[in-house]
Amino acid sequence: MGLLGHYNYWITVFLMTAGLYIVIARGNLVKKLIGLSIFQTSVYLLYVAPGKVIGGTAPIIAPEYAVYSNPLPHVLILTAIVVGVATLALGLAIAVRIRESYGSIEEDEILASDRDAEERA
Amino acid sequence: MAVLTVGVAVQRNLFSVVVLSGIYSFLMATVLVALDAVDVAMTEASVGAGISTVLLLGALSLCGGEEAKPLQRPWLPLAVAIVIVAALVYGTLGLPGFSDPQAPIHVVVAPRYLAQSIAETGVPNVVTSVLASYRGYDTLGETTVVFTAGAGVIALLRRARRRRAGKTPR
Amino acid sequence: MKGLLILRIVSKLLIPYILVFALYVQFHGDFGPGGGFQAGVIAAAAIMLYGLIFGLPSARRMVPDAVVETMVGLGVLIYAGVGVVGLLLGGNYLDYFVLHRDPVAGQLRGIFWVEVGVAVTVSGVMLKIFYMFAGRRRREDA
Numbered sequence: 001m002g003l004l005g006h007y008n009y010w011i012t013v014f015l016m017t018a019g020l021y022i023v024i025a026r027g028n029l030v031k032k033l034i035g036l037s038i039f040q041t042s043v044y045l046l047y048v049a050p051g052k053v054i055g056g057t058a059p060i061i062a063p064e065y066a067v068y069s070n071p072l073p074h075v076l077i078l079t080a081i082v083v084g085v086a087t088l089a090l091g092l093a094i095a096v097r098i099r100e101s102y103g104s105i106e107e108d109e110i111l112a113s114d115r116d117a118e119e120r121a
Numbered sequence: 122m123a124v125l126t127v128g129v130a131v132q133r134n135l136f137s138v139v140v141l142s143g144i145y146s147f148l149m150a151t152v153l154v155a156l157d158a159v160d161v162a163m164t165e166a167s168v169g170a171g172i173s174t175v176l177l178l179g180a181l182s183l184c185g186g187e188e189a190k191p192l193q194r195p196w197l198p199l200a201v202a203i204v205i206v207a208a209l210v211y212g213t214l215g216l217p218g219f220s221d222p223q224a225p226i227h228v229v230v231a232p233r234y235l236a237q238s239i240a241e242t243g244v245p246n247v248v249t250s251v252l253a254s255y256r257g258y259d260t261l262g263e264t265t266v267v268f269t270a271g272a273g274v275i276a277l278l279r280r281a282r283r284r285r286a287g288k289t290p291r
Numbered sequence: 292m293k294g295l296l297i298l299r300i301v302s303k304l305l306i307p308y309i310l311v312f313a314l315y316v317q318f319h320g321d322f323g324p325g326g327g328f329q330a331g332v333i334a335a336a337a338i339m340l341y342g343l344i345f346g347l348p349s350a351r352r353m354v355p356d357a358v359v360e361t362m363v364g365l366g367v368l369i370y371a372g373v374g375v376v377g378l379l380l381g382g383n384y385l386d387y388f389v390l391h392r393d394p395v396a397g398q399l400r401g402i403f404w405v406e407v408g409v410a411v412t413v414s415g416v417m418l419k420i421f422y423m424f425a426g427r428r429r430r431e432d433a
Contacts, residue, residue, distance in 0.1 A: 051156075058159045059235065061247060070231045074161050081165055095180060179425055241394075242398040243398060246325075274419070
């Protein structure tokens with residue numbers, strides 16, 4: 001049970017690193033934002049999975065159940081999901097404005113046009 | 122879900138990437154239901170698969186739907202990712218195993234909320250009672266965050282009232 | 292044209308049920324999964340569906356910009372207002388016990404109004420963001 005009991009953490013770690021890889025390795029701004037949201041969902045797993053009690057049920061008190069899963073991570077993650085979509089909306093708004101100012105949402109093209117503007121100035 | 126993330130990373134047509142991320146959110150919601158987190162699953166399904174997909178499609182229609190080919194092979198980010206995976210796996214070996222009833226989160230605070238929720242608030246859904254009553258102040262902060270995000274998007278994307286043709290609104 | 296007809300009919304059938312479901316999730320959040328956030332998002336999704344199928348101008352006519360912008364601020368005000376009412380009635384800020392003679396009924400009342408405030412703000416913000424993204428015409432480079 002020792003090593004296999006940590007299986008849920010490995011899934012979380014893989015998803016987290018995959019999201020991080022998308023953020024750092026891809027130049028498209030919208031794809032970076034999608035990678036960031038994948039990273040955030042892996043954090044939800046990180047919090048909710050240890051809260052589950054095998055044999056328990058959802059934390060809604062009913063007379064026929066005695067064992068419940070832990071409700072505290074659910075509360076934190078509920079807040080985190082809504083904050084995550086707020087961040088995504090703001091990031092997309094910034095990406096739209098960048099697209100209208102620079103004409104592109106590829107990271108290297110934006111940096112290149114910034115460098116050209118600096119050299120000309 | 123791992124297959125979906127690899128697909129998101131590799132695909133260059135952004136429209137299919139958005140659809141893949143919608144499928145990913147639905148799968149995540151299913152996993153959350155399997156973990157007994159029903160409130161969280163409902164929120165993740167509606168917010169992640171519904172609102173996020175709509176917002177991403179709206180942004181794509183304004184930005185363009187193809188990603189440019191990467192200039193160089195991404196060896197350094199891959200190496201960084203592998204190092205991070207190794208470090209994190211080593212770190213999580215010290216955490217309690219899956220569904221260990223002696224883990225600190227089950228022992229210290231949660232039993233009090235589970236036991237006292239109906240007696241003190243009269244609400245059977247413990248998540249709602251913790252969110253709205255025991256930790257109501259934090260939910261006020263979260264509502265303010267949502268409000269700020271809306272205000273920020275309005276500030277960023279609002280067009281000036283009267284604009285001369287061809288001039289970029291500042 | 293045929294495909295669009297199917298979409299219009301099906302969405303006209305579905306949208307009232309989605310709105311009723313949003314209200315159900317809001318008020319039943321005490322006894323089942325649900326609560327303010329989910330309800331606000333589902334209500335906003337119903338109006339978004341209407342806007343996607345029938346066009347943004349008709350969605351704007353149904354839920355005008357002024358109403359949406361008012362909803363954005365009103366929800367936070369309701370939430371903070373519940374806290375201030377707690378102050379005025381003699382307890383702490385956001386104290387639900389003083390809202391009614393019976394403390395448990397006071398809790399229920401406080402939780403109800405707080406969830407209403409959250410749902411109003413969340414649905415207003417989501418709808419407003421959708422209006423901003425969908426209403427912006429694409430300009431070919433600056």
